[in-house]
Amino acid sequence: MASFLLDENISPIVAAQVLRKDPTARIISIHDWRGGELLSMKDEIILAMADRLTLVTFDLSTIQPILKQWAEEGRSHAGVVFIDDKSIAGNNYGALVKAMLQVWERLKDLDFTDGVLFLQPMASRQSWQ
Numbered sequence: 001m002a003s004f005l006l007d008e009n010i011s012p013i014v015a016a017q018v019l020r021k022d023p024t025a026r027i028i029s030i031h032d033w034r035g036g037e038l039l040s041m042k043d044e045i046i047l048a049m050a051d052r053l054t055l056v057t058f059d060l061s062t063i064q065p066i067l068k069q070w071a072e073e074g075r076s077h078a079g080v081v082f083i084d085d086k087s088i089a090g091n092n093y094g095a096l097v098k099a100m101l102q103v104w105e106r107l108k109d110l111d112f113t114d115g116v117l118f119l120q121p122m123a124s125r126q127s128w129q
Contacts, residue, residue: 002107004081004100005030005053007046008039009090017097018104025104028053047077054079054112056100056119058090067116079112083119095121 003026006015012029019025030038030046033053038046043062047055057063060082070077081103088095099119107117 001026002079002104002110002112003027003053004056004104005033005046005050007055007057007059009058010056010083010096011090011093013093014096014100017093018100021097022101022104024108025101026108027100027104047080050078052078054081054107054115056081056083058083058085060084071114076114079115079117081117081119087118087120 004015006012006027006029008030010029012031015027015029015032018027030036034049038049041049043057043059044066047063047066055063055078057080063080063082067077067080083090083096083099088099090096099121103117103119107115
């Protein structure tokens with residue numbers, strides 16, 4: 001079953017609102033996860049510690065090279081959902097909540113190990129890789 005970890009650049013309000021609209025959603029902000037102990041940690045550490053949590057991030061420039069390196073090394077991860085600020089602005093909580101609810105519905109029963117998704121404002125425009 002999919003579970004999501006929102007990185008520090010995504011407001012914890014997004015996770016709270018997703019849970020308010022769908023209490024069955026498995027989503028948590030890194031601000032709240034493990035008492036916030038991973039805030040400001042290197043992306044590679046967060047990705048490694050996320051274990052079964054799919055990381056949701058705006059951080060394309062640093063996470064993509066890590067995923068490439070891990071793939072070359074045969075290392076797995078729990079999946080990554082990328083958000084491009086040009087598609088959904090980081091301060092557009094409504095659009096982020098709606099998009100995360102759509103992703104939750106689509107992935108909730110799947111094993112998303114090593115999966116990568118580029119989040120778009122509308123489900124019909126989501127691009128899977």
